Amino acid sequence: MRMHRRTLLALAVFTGLTAPSMALAADDTIKIGLLATFEGPFTVLGEDGERGAMTAVAEMNGTVAGKKIEIVKGSSDASPDSAVRAARKLVEQDGVKVLVGPLSGDEGIAVKDYAKTQPNVTFINGTSAAQDTTLRDPAENFFRFSTDGAQWMAGLGTYAFNDKGYKKVATVAEDYSFPYTQVFGFMAEFCKAGGHVPSKSWVPIGNKDFSSVIAAIPEDVDAIYVALGGADAVNFLTQYQQGGGSAPLIGGSITVDQTVLTSKGKLKDVLKGTPSAGPTADTNDAPAWKAFVEAYKKQPGAFPSPSLFAHGYYVDMKATLLGLDQVGGDVSDGGKKLRDALSKLSFDTPTGKVSLDKNRNAIADIFLTEVTEGADGNLMNKLVKVVPQVNQTLGIPEDEFMKLGAVNRDNPSCP
Amino acid sequence: MSLLDQPSSSSLSGGGTTRGQAWGLVGLLAAAVMAWLVFAVWPDWLNAILISKKAFVSAILNGITLAGLYFLVASGFTLIFGLMRNVNLAHGSLYLLGAYIGYEVTNRTGYWLLGVAAGFAVLAIVGVVMQVFVFRRLEGDDLRQTLVSIGISIVAADLMLAVWAGGTYQITTPEWLDGALTLPIITAVRSNGVSVFLTYPLYRVVVLAAAIVIGVGLWLMLHKTRVGMMIRAGVDDRAMLQASGVNVHAVFAIVFAVGAGLAGFAGVVGGSALSVAPGEDVRYLLASLVVVIVGGMGSITGAAIGALLIGLAEQIGLVYFPTYGIVLTFVIMVVTLAVRPQGIMGKAR
Known part of the structure; x- marks a missing residue:
């Protein structure tokens, strides 16, 4: 009998702990997965990518379309399988409907292939810049607002x-x-x-x-x-x-x-x-760039000037948030409206105008x-x-x- | 080893040469070819096959200096295993911690040698602490010791990431170690008849020299001192050593201090030649595991031979077939395990 009561108590506590967060997620917050290399040889790069993404979140004061933005981080070590593992965890366990990342080339190709198996989730690139992520055999739900390495x-x-x-x-x-x-x-x-x-x-x-x-x-x-x-x-x-x-x-x-x-x-x-x-x-004189550098520097541990990774993650996160804003933060339709909005999106970044081509790859300066x-x-x-x-x-x-x-x-x- | 050296009565080719002589001849021939490859001016067809003489000789030299570094790390690993049957999988973490400490001390005091000494001393103390407070409690329980050492390595990696973050550090070497040596090896002859000599970074030569000095020192300590005698006796039969009145715990502590200190020393020296970053711990742990498996558990000479084989394989692989270079290392390991499972210098148990 005592055992039984204890089990019941444990169950009650467990439900009490998990239930509110589930309820919150459904109501007034929106979960965005952030996938970057927080381990391995590209750790420094991943950390700066995060600073860039968080600069974009901070610019919107942490809310989009009246909903609070909740960032769920996933970590990879620059290998394609670790990136897919992290993406799977974010999508299948944490239940994110929008995912920003990954950071490096092979990871991008692997995550693009994974994206095809998850048509209701919207994937926006981080800074991965392999050509074939978008040029050959692209995924309908993978967007790259940062340009590619070529x-x-x-x-x-x-x-x-x-x-x-x-x-x-x-x-x-x-x-x-x-x-x-x-x-x-x-x-x-x-x-x-x-x-x-x-x-x-x-x-x-x-x-x-x-x-x-x-x-x-x-x-x-x-x-x-x-x-x-x-x-x-x-x-x-x-x-x-x-x-x-x-x-x-x-x-x-x-x-x-x-x-x-x-x-x-x-x-x-x-x-x-x-x-x-x-x-x-780094020495770009454009006022938009200078404003971006100032905003970026507010992030903890920032470099004297934002790296390419901070910039890439910023642009992609910014595009994500602008897209979410246009659809009122509504991804209940499997993200269809959001993807339509993203395909048509054209906006001014700190480094000039960005728009997408038919493969959802950016055209930029x-x-x-x-x-x-x-x-x-x-x-x-x-x-x-x-x-x-x-x-x-x-x-x-x-x-x-x-x-x-x-x-x-x-x-x-x-x- | 013993098999190869024994003169065999059956003749090999009917010419009356013994097996030992035949092997000697092969060895001499290999040495002659090697000497010719290093010192002669290469004909064009050879340059075409092996990229260039400079690339080839540099790969060999780099392989040997890298072997020096691997030897420093692996010798501590093999000593600890030989004596205590303790596969210390936190050995790579000791390397990385030594490197970070060397960086901090060098950076703050401005003296590189002080950094090297600190790397050795601090890690020797850490080693003793690990032995006394962790491994002694689990004595005789090999599996638990190994599992605990994995745990320590994971915790240590995250703690180091918390303190030093994910950046890449370069330990600054002093001025007198900078620059390049011109070696008396002609790599090419220009069209105007001037010979181009091979230049090689001075620092790497110093690393190699340090490894050789320490290797010889270890050998002397093991074979010419009383402590060394006890260690060797302990490797062969620990119970008997204990029974004859030796304080084995003191011997264990000394071995752990030396082994961990060498890993720390290698960390500073290696961190100056290459760089210090998270992930290095696993890399060096893997390297020393392979070196020790190839060379034979518990043997210093074996660690030297294993390090040489793996260092050369890595560098030659990197130059001539970079994508599949890593395979070469493991091929050596697989062949060793198949032909001589106890390692080249290991004793069959």
């Missing part, structure tokens, strides 16, 4: 060839879909301008010791194009400096990002003057930059040029662009 490279190949005078460039990049996309974006222009890429090194994510890779780079190249992220970039650059490397560098978008520029060590000398391109520029040392000793990306409204096919007609083939280790090639 778009981020707009203008860089031509700039390296014409203005910098590099004719022969070797590439070093991580071995997964996002760096393939970045190298593709760079080479599309660079090869067209007449440049050559005699050697491409693909290294596994999380590799620590790059010195053998550095030694294998041909000695007669004019520059080295580096598309590595987070800890990988820091390791490569440090070892390049230690090994007495002398060829100038060209940076992939996340290689000269704030997440790398602010790391502690002797990177400054190697990085100064490195040209790059991406969706943001891209910034050509060069690393400089600021007055306070922090490294930052100086704005060189804005390339307006770059679309996913980089201005090439779509059928012609599709003929270039899917990005991979060997495509494109111009040795």
Whole structure:
């Protein structure tokens, strides 16, 4: 009898604990899943992505269409299976109907495939920037308001060839879909301008010791194009400096990002003057950008200037909230209205106008930059040029662009 | 080992050479080929196959220096296992904690050597504390010890993430360790007849030298001192050592201190060569597990051989087939387990 009463009591307490939260979720709050890399080699990147997303939430004072925004976080370690696991947990256990994320390339492709099995959930990208997340075999309910890695490279190949005078460039990049996309974006222009890429090194994510890779780079190249992220970039650059490397560098978008520029060590000398391109520029003078930087800096642990990840998550979260606002926060119809609103959405971000193409991939401005040392000793990306409204096919007609083939280790090639 | 060395009476090829001589000949030939590969100026066809001489020789040198680092971590791991039958799966956490402590001390005092010393000393103390307060309570219960060490590693990883966050730290090496050495190895000859010599980071040479000195020191300690004698006796038969009046708990504490201290030392040295970030703990734990499985549990010489094999395999794999490089490491492990399950220098039990 006593056992029985105890069990009953436990049950009562349990119901008491869970019931109110269930009731709340149904009424005046709206749950949004936030998926980013809070562990593994891209931890710093994920943390800044969260700051960006929370900046967008703070801008709306934490409410949308009169409902309180509840952010449920999911963590991955940059591997596709961990991203799908985290997305499943958010959708199937926490019951989110709207999910913002993931952060990195292969994760994006995996989550897009998962999205197809959950047609009633709306997925909005974080910063994952592999081309095929939206270009080939896209999912109806996956939206990307941040651009892809090839778009981020707009203008860089031509700039390296014409203005910098590099004719022969070797590439070093991580071995997964996002760096393939970045190298593709760079080479599309660079090869067209007449440049050559005699050697491409693909290294596994999380590799620590790059010195053998550095030694294998041909000695007669004019520059080295580096598309590595987070800890990988820091390791490569440090070892390049230690090994007495002398060829100038060209940076992939996340290689000269704030997440790398602010790391502690002797990177400054190697990085100064490195040209790059991406969706943001630290010295952008536009008032909208400056306002965004101020808002971003209110987040705990913020960098001197928002990273590409803070920017990407901000833009995608902002789009999500604008979409939810238009439909009055109503996703009871399986999110159909929300997806219609999102497809038609066009809005002004801190980096200019963003709209979607038919594959639900963003068309936006891209910034050509060069690393400089600021007055306070922090490294930052100086704005060189804005390339307006770059679309996913980089201005090439779509059928012609599709003929270039899917990005991979060997495509494109111009040795 | 013993099998290979025994001169066999049956002739191998009918030419009257013993098996030992045949192996010696193969060894000499391999050494000659290696020496030629390193010192000769390569013909074009060889450059075409192996990318370039610079890439090849650098991969070999990097493999050897990486082996030095792996050896430092794995030697503590193998000592602890050999003596206490305790698979300490928190060994990687000791490495990472040592690296963070080295970073803090170097950053605050400005002296790198002080950071290295602090990494060793603090972790030696942590090791003793772990042995006395955790593992001694579970003595003789191998499975529980192992499970507890997994628990410790998970808690430690999260605590370190809380204190040092997820960023990448670089321990600043002093000026006198910066720069590159020019080695007397010609990598190429320019069209104007000038030879290009191979340059190699000085710091990595220092890491290798430190590993060799510590390896020799450990060997001397194990074979020439009284404590070493007790440790070796304990590895062979712990009960008998205890019965002969030796305070085994004191011996255990010393071994744990040395093992954990070496992991901390390796953390600072490795964190200066590469970088310090969350996740390193698992990486080095895995590396030392593979090294110890290949080399043989409980043997310092085995740890050195295992580290050399794994370090070289990793670097050569990275240069010549990066995508599948990691497989090479595990192929070595699988082959060892299949052919010689106790490890190259391990004793059959």
